[in-house]
Amino acid sequence: MSRSDQDHHGADGHHHEHSGEPDWKHNGVRVIKGDSLDSNTAQTPGMFRQAxxxxxxVGAQKIWAGTVTIHPDAKTGVHHHGELESVIYVVSGKARMRWGNKLEYVAEAGPGDFIFVPPYVPHQEINADPDEPLQCVLVRSDNEAVVVNIDNVDPVEKPETVYWVDPIHKHP
Incomplete structure (x- = not known):
């Protein structure tokens, strides 16, 4: 970087205004086009995730957001996401969530519905449609992918057709 570039960008390479004001043009609102999502994320058989x-x-410090497409009839094993909060917006398809210490609670969501998963809640994510993919937008309260698998709960709906197995979701 030339000296004149450093005058405008600073030694750290970031653009700084001379007045000490933040440079909102380069460090403000960002639009991420839907056709430019990043699939270089943890991928799981049975689902396709894009950041x-x-x-x-974008330099996000406290959230992660992206899309996930879940194959027909796919089910996770029982897990929770530690202290993270998650919000799932159903774009198309039929989602079923089971939760509780023995997955004793169940709810379904369809297009236009939101699902909130609080911290530490044991749950299982299910595409409730055996024929159509489930398409969702996912937002998490941190950039870290936290998944804690719970092996001592026998899922009511066993992951049978497609297992979501990766370094985060272990084989049931």
Whole structure:
């Protein structure tokens, strides 16, 4: 970087205004086009995840947002996401969530519905449609992918057709 570039960008390479004001043009609102999402995320058989908002892409410090497409009839094992909060917006398809210490609670969501998953809640995510994919937008309260698998709960709906197995979701 040339000296004149450093005058405008600073030694750290970030653009700084001379007045000490933040440079909102370069460090403000960002639009992430739907056709430019990043599939370089943890992928799981049975689902296709793409990041829109994360630290690497936009410098987000406290959230992760992206899309997930879940194959027909796919089910996770029982898990929770530690202290993270998650919000799932159903774009198309039929989602079923089971939760509780023995997955004794169940709810379904369809297009236009939101699902909130509080911290530490044991749950299982299910595409309730055996024929159509489930398409969702996912927002998490941190950039870290936290998944804690719970092995001592026998899921009511066993992951049978497609297992979501990766370094985060272990084989049931």
């Amino acid at each position: 829109a908002i994360n630290h690497a892409r």
